[in-house]
Amino acid sequence: MTSISAAGVVVVGGGQAGFSVASTLRASGYDDPVTVLAAEPHAPYQRPPLSKKVHAGPVRVELVPESFYRDRDIGLRLGDGVIAVDPAARTVLTRHGKRVSYEHLVLATGARNRPLPVPGAELPGVHALRSLDDALTIGRALTAARDVVVIGGGFIGLELARVALAGGARVTVVELAGRLLSRAVSAELEPSLRQRHEHAGVRILTGTAVRALEGEGRVERVVTEHGVLPADLVVYGIGAVPRDELARQAGLAVRDGVLVDEQLRSVTDPRVSAVGDCARHPHPRAAGPVRLESVQNAVDQGALVARRIAGAAAPYESLPWFWSDQGDVKLQIAGLRTSGDEVRVAPGDTAERLAAYAFRDDLLVAVETLNWPAEHLAARRTLQRGTPVSAADLSGTTLGALARAGRTAEVRR
Ligand SMILES: Cc1cc2nc3c(=O)[nH]c(=O)nc-3n(C[C@H](O)[C@H](O)[C@H](O)COP(=O)(O)OP(=O)(O)OC[C@H]3O[C@@H](n4cnc5c(N)ncnc54)[C@H](O)[C@@H]3O)c2cc1C
Incomplete structure (x- = not known):
């Protein structure tokens, strides 16, 4: 067995969230070692393009060129996944028998298909x-x-x-x-x-x-x-399950995802964080801890953990948003809807556009749009600001129109 004395931050998983951790650490001035241990043989890449067109030949989906990692002294080790974590010794063991020590460990292992x-x-x-x-x-x-x-x-x-x-x-x-x-x-x-x-x-x-x-x-x-x-x-494609087996093996609390606090630290061991598809976190917009599978969630959670490690702690409260391109249908979602919410569908200004506004206690909590990116962006701005919008406020109008009239720019009334 070879020992690599990495210490600093070790990230398990070279996907969207793992990349966000490593790149934000360096952007935040963190100068201790940063190591990404990735099971896949490819440098971190985007998954969304994979299902939106046919990829029969070589395809460029990598997030950044390889020089990005060299220039920032990020140790990217591909094709050698982690098979065990020892929280007491603060080390991880890779499939190829390498033992790597850490000061902070970030699990960014994503999800696998059901x-x-x-x-x-x-x-x-x-x-x-x-x-x-x-x-x-x-x-x-x-x-x-x-x-x-x-x-x-x-x-x-x-x-x-x-x-x-x-x-x-x-x-x-x-x-x-x-x-x-x-x-x-x-x-x-x-x-x-x-x-x-x-x-x-x-x-x-x-x-x-x-x-x-x-x-x-x-x-x-x-x-x-x-x-x-x-x-x-x-x-x-019948759903995904979080890859939380390493956390389970390490004795960390797991419930369909690694259980983390509002700063995305494991609720069992504060030296371990979990981000992206594999993490179940308390979100101020959700009734209980949620696990989200989206690029927004992976990017924002990775950045938040990196900033905390670099010295700028903040609770995780980014607005969830999502997109899916299905042929000529662009579906976009902002906010978090739950089953009890009241939903009102409103046509857009052209036949292709449509929005569904979800209200809880008569306050807008989520917006789904079809082929209407401008209304989606207005929804993100409105919900992120926390501007209260009732069903009556939206009667016969749109969030975009309210914003243009200055009505959703106010602070919480
Ligand atoms: C086909 C497809 C299309 C999608 N389209 C959209 C979309 O349109 N919009 C959107 O918002 N989201 C989309 N998503 C979801 C989005 O890509 C994920 O939410 C996001 O990639 C999650 O990032 P992550 O880093 O948590 O996980 P991932 O990006 O899955 O990365 C996790 C990485 O960890 C590695 N890993 C796992 N275990 C280990 C281990 N033990 N050791 C080392 N490495 C390990 C995995 O091999 C993987 O490379 C799509 C997903 C898929 C699969």
């Missing part, structure tokens, strides 16, 4: 998308596929459905729940979103369980409770 629990899920021609390597495999398969079945009507499934459709395939989305995006988007906005995908040519089967995938040597059909679908390519 496996598809049906017979035949391991057949060739069945894929899930998380990494750059997955995207290249799916991209190559898409160039030849005629009948594509997407299992799961979530963000990644719908994005991939539209990518496959644009490539000329027949596309069916099979969703177990009674509607698309049942956890992420309001029931009020969903019919319009569904109609746009169906209008474009995607066949959508909701309330439909997949029983098995079948084929001789590779997938040829999807057996659902309502019938059999021909398929030469199956892509599934």
Whole structure:
């Protein structure tokens, strides 16, 4: 076993959140060692582009050029994931047998795809998308596929459905729940979103369980409770689970994600922080600790932890926001909606634009928009400022119009 005496900050995971920690540490003047231990062989890259077009050949998705790490003295070690943490000794052990010591440890291990629990899920021609390597495999398969079945009507499934459709395939989305995006988007906005995908040519089967995938040597059909679908390519996206096993092994509190406080420190060990998809944190806009899977969350949480370590502590209270590009549909969400909120859908000034405003106790808490980036930006500004907006304030108008009239620029009234 080799020992590398890194100390300083050791980040486990070279994704969006891990990159944010390392780059913000240096931008904040931290000059002790910064080491990123990454399981993947690629330097930190963006995942969103992977599901928004076909990637059959080389693709540039890296966040920054390699010189960025050299110039800032960030130790980036690729292709050697961490397999154990020893909080008492303050060391981690990598798969290749390297022991690395830390002053602060940041877990930024992300999430993995929920496996598809049906017979035949391991057949060739069945894929899930998380990494750059997955995207290249799916991209190559898409160039030849005629009948594509997407299992799961979530963000990644719908994005991939539209990518496959644009490539000329027949596309069916099979969703177990009674509607698309049942956890992420309001029931009020969903019919319009569904109609746009169906209008474009995607066949959508909701309330439909997949029983098995079948084929001789590779997938040829999807057996659902309502019938059999021909398929030469199956892509599934049925949710993700946090990669919190290292924290669990280290004896840190875990509950579907590493449990952290408002400064993103493990509630068990303040020398360990967790950020991004793997962290469950108390958010002032949520009733209980939440785990969010978004670029905004990964970037902002990574930056907050880095600033705290560099000496500028602050609680985490960034406004959650998200986007998903599904063919000609741009879905954007600002704020956090919960199931009890009252939602009002309002048409935009053109036929493509639509907004759903969610109110709790008659105060705006979240806004979902279709093809309306200006209203999304107005929502982010309004919600971030904490300007109270009631359903009556928004009657017959938009957040953009209120802002232009100076009505959402006021401080809390
Ligand atoms: C296909 C796809 C499309 C998406 N599109 C959008 C979008 O449009 N908008 C949006 O806001 N969000 C989108 N997301 C979500 C967003 O990409 C994630 O929320 C974000 O990447 C989370 O950052 P992270 O650093 O927490 O995790 P990741 O970016 O997943 O990085 C975690 C890294 O840690 C590594 N790792 C895990 N365990 C270990 C270990 N033991 N040792 C070392 N390394 C380890 C993993 O290999 C991985 O590289 C998308 C995600 C996917 C997969």
